[in-house]
Amino acid sequence: MGLHEWPLVLFTVFAQTAVGSFIVMSLIILVNDVNVEVKAQLTRNMFFVWVVMGLGFIASTAHLGSPLRAFNAFNQVGVSWLSNEILTGMLFFSFGGIFWLLEVLNKGNEMMRKGLNMVALFIGVIFMYAMVNVYLIDTVPTWNTAYTSLMFVLTVFICGVMLAQILVTTTRYQSNQYQYLSKVVVGVAMVAAIIVNMSQIASLSGIQTSAVAAVDLIPNISSLQTYRIILLVGGVLVWLFANKQGTFKLPTAIAGFGLVLISELISRNVFYNLHMTVGM
């Protein structure tokens, strides 16, 4: 399986992780009346969300043949989903980043910060919607499916919620409800991801043109899927173990998240390698 699409693999997975974890963390800040100390800790830890998002954007520029012309990518907003995706991604980064900066520097009034937070949240969702639509191209039968939407969204849930949980649990924010919800969401999303992945691979046998059969695109797809599932399940279990009652073992939780992230990267790479058109 080729690795030539690594920039987009990283970009999409990291972006989805960042958006997901931002949504969780900013919702906590928005919805709850957290005290100043906790808010500061949450804000501090949110730094890593922006690191992930930033790494994703940097990776995406490696995908371009002429990265120094990158701003031309905004020309077709409203017409091209890719243009939309880049714009909303940038806006998400901007609004969310400014919101975060204001929180860190403790500048700006409450209303403005809340406003920015909500805008960033909203744009983040649109960003994800645009990202899915980039790949719903009617001439690419292996991408233009409900599986694409589902897999992309599930990455938001699995990676986003997991990363958020790690970043949140290392603050003083206490909420059994939140912890329980995180585990449930991750667990359900994991099961859903496995079902979606396996259904998608099964569906490949129905996609064939005169030029190529989808099942032939990745010769070792079955073993890759197996690794992906093992890593996913293993990662989630490790993460759950790290969260066992009483103590929270940060390194273990990070390890669990790492395994899940690798699993997502493998799955995303499979996705890109499944590219084919309705013609040649």
Next chain:
Amino acid sequence: MASKIVQMLKHGMTRRNFLQTTSATGLAAAVSSIPLPFKVSAANINTDKKPLNKEKVVWSACTVNCGSRCPLLMHVVDGEIKWVDADNTGSDDYSKKDVQVRACLRGRSMRRRVYNPDRLKYPMKRVGKRGQGKFKRISWDEAYDEIANSITKIRKDYGNEAIYLNYGTGTLGGTVTKSWPPGKTLIARLMNLNGGYLNHYGDYSTAQISVGLNYTYGGWAYGNSFSDTENSKLIVQFGNNPAETRMSGGGLIHHLRESVNKSNVKMINIDPRYTDTTVGFSDQWIPIKPGTDAAFIAAMAHVMINENLVDQPFLDKYCVGYDDKTLPVSAPKNSDYKSYILGAGKDGIEKTPLWASTITGIPVDIIVKTAREIGSTKPCAIYQGWGLQRTATGEIASRAVAMLALLTGNLGINGGGSGARESDYSIPFVRFPTLDNPIKASIPMFLWTDAIVRGPEMTAIADGIQGKDKLEVPIKFVWNYASNCLINQHSDINRTHKILQDENACEMIVVIDNHLTSSAKYADIVLPDLTTSEQADFCMDGKAANMPYFIYADKVIEPQFESRSIYQICSDLAKRLGVEEQFTEGRTQEEWLRHLYAETRKIDASLPDFETVRKQGIVKRVDPNGHFVAYQAFREDPIKNPLKTASGKVEIYSAALAKIASEWVLAEGDVIDPLPIYTTPFEGWDSPMRKQFPLQLTGFHHKGRCHSTYGNVDVLKQAAQQEMWINPVDAESRGISNGAQIRIFNERGEVLINAKVTPRIMPGVVAVGEGAWYTPDAKGVDRNGSMNVLTTQRPSPLAKGNPQHTNLVDVQLVTRA
């Protein structure tokens, strides 16, 4: 870069004029390397091109051995060819006989030959061993001295019979620059002024058929022009593939296409390979095992005889030996063709469809159906290409194809044919006179390597020596002008390599070429020749049915590096050898062109004058007789217009062949017979050798090259890959999938190549495009798919020709796809 930024800022750019400046001054480079705070959209980009720099358009030509000859329109800027266009003049209306002579993919890539990194730049002398390709640069004077001294020495020690002009067709059709026929080249003229040289007869294209059909029709055998197929009701082709061997858009594939469109006639292609001709004329493909065509034909003859489909009156009036009625007196009883077919001949075997089916691989019902079709459709055009004859039994097999035309009486009529390859009308043109050769001895062209090793042992009755009973001396000096036959195109490369290693055997090899070919690596002296683009010459000899033409290829660019024209090289050598005045007759190359053209206009005053032709580039004509019909005069009146055979008639039974068969000394298994019988060759489909080497290897003309010419052009190599065709059945049992790297091997050598797994080739048969440049690794394994590593130097029985399509090999997977 900094100055460009300053410039940009200074002008107070608006987006609009920024973009215009970009395209006009080339700031685009700066633009793409500066991160833009503003974006650039397509709507503002001026995509209309600015006017080109001063561009010259000059006529040139492609002069390779493809059976065509195309003009090329060179677009030149600042002394460099920028792109190559083809003939775009006239209306291109076939019905008005105004056809554009459009170059094929190779001619269009000519620029990449002229500017190829392999281009020879200056004279060189070998420093390593022959074949290593290690040379040192020498001056022209040094090179001339070496050559002249060698000629003088070898003349003194051995005589001129030891000097040989090797077959080479790298430059064809010119009046000055042609490299073939050898006796018509400037090298021949030079040598004829210096005692002469050893002749050769035959060529790698037609050795067997030219001899075989000579005994049927007398002399070179003609076929009906392809344009005549507009009158046919059925076309049958044996191993004829004009879509890949006559590819010019002013050449035969276009004529065949247009003519078949007119007559809407069905075409049957008989070939082990589903060729591109079969693709383009998608009627019927009859796959046949290589070397068994004569059996197929014999069985069809059986059907026609039994079902009364033969044209008895024709056979009685025009032919000798069909049945006992016309058998010559000298012939033994039951040695006529009909007896042979019906089992009354000396082998006692009836040539039934069942008998032929296991030999040929063709089912009985298809044999019968085809025979009935040919026998009952008139006029039926029977053609063979030159693949069928390039085999170990090629002479006799080529005679067998003629039988189909003869049995059905299709000879000499419109829409019919003779069974030979198609012929064309040509414009008479006076060529460079090359004088007479004092040496009369002539060897079969294929046996030149034998003539190096055992020349004095070669005789007329064992080795086909002509002009003499035997050779006196071995070959000591080889001229190799525009030829890759020194190693690449000659059979059994490993044997040739060994023979050429002995510097006491062949003492001097002179190579004159444009590129450092695989043959050039075996030279002792290498001389860099001009390409067609770097000199002026008339170019012609393109086969074009009833619409011939000739081209004035002008000098497009200055000679590259130290290259010199063949005329200059020979003139300079003539001077060294003291015959300059006789060689040049006081003329420059251009003066010779003018002189020869003036002589040509004496034959045909309607031709335009020299200056007009030079500007016009191409002069087109039309056959005044409509279509060339082979042996039409003979068919109309066989008494007044006899053939050049001994009897004056078509000789199905050839008494001359019977005589040769009784007198010649033949190798074991070789057969010469007065009749066009089926005989099994060495290394044939039924050879016991198949236990070890089960696959029959046949070659074909590769469309990315013309033989080996263009074999060093990267874009052609990518567009038309060098691959070995293998049937999925044979591939699967060897674990070979499409695109896998494989080795082909037999006792003569080993070749690495990629596999094309395709149903377009028969099971049991594999095929490789000939001409790929021999590229051996340290172990002597060729890595470029060079077919002649696997072919044999054992000659065919009668013509002593090249049986390059008769080989047995096996194939193994090397690397998965």
Next chain:
Amino acid sequence: MKQYGFFIDSSKCTGCKTCQLACKDFKNYGVEQNFRRVYEYTGGSWTEDKGTYRQDVFAYYTSIACNHCDEPACVKVCPSGAMHKREDGFVIVAEDVCIGCGQCANACPYRAPQYNAEKGHMTKCDGCYERVAEGLQPVCVGSCPLRALEFGPIDELREKYGTNADVAPLPPSSITKPNIVIKLNGNARPTGDTSGSIANPREV
């Protein structure tokens, strides 16, 4: 808008690739770019019966460059607008604007947009629109030795040759509405056929 298009006569095409190389020479590209490609579609099988063979082998060639579609998949996805459709119907990439993201190449089912590593952006068949503006033919069309390619206003071509734009291995023409008319080879298989395969993948 005047829409130009190509007529491709697969019944005449012998797969010689002259069109492919003529374009390449004119546009001065090397081995990486193949704006016009000649696809070999081949299939069929063999059965042996007592030493004789029967077969139903078929093969034909289809020469394809850019079809300058009515609904070009490439234009739809391009984020920079570099890929655009002109007034004369040609779909071209503004090489000064393109950022080289490759999304057009992902979308096009005819493999027309091709990434050029040296330039860092996409390139493609532009219909030789500059030659067309001067009243000349695209280089590929005039180069064909078999006269299997024609070019002109698409409605004129459709009137002359019909409207078929479908054949294996091409995609269904209903998707991007390519401006081509194809005359089928005697062996032609319909779009979507899977009994054969593209037999020359490394040449296109």
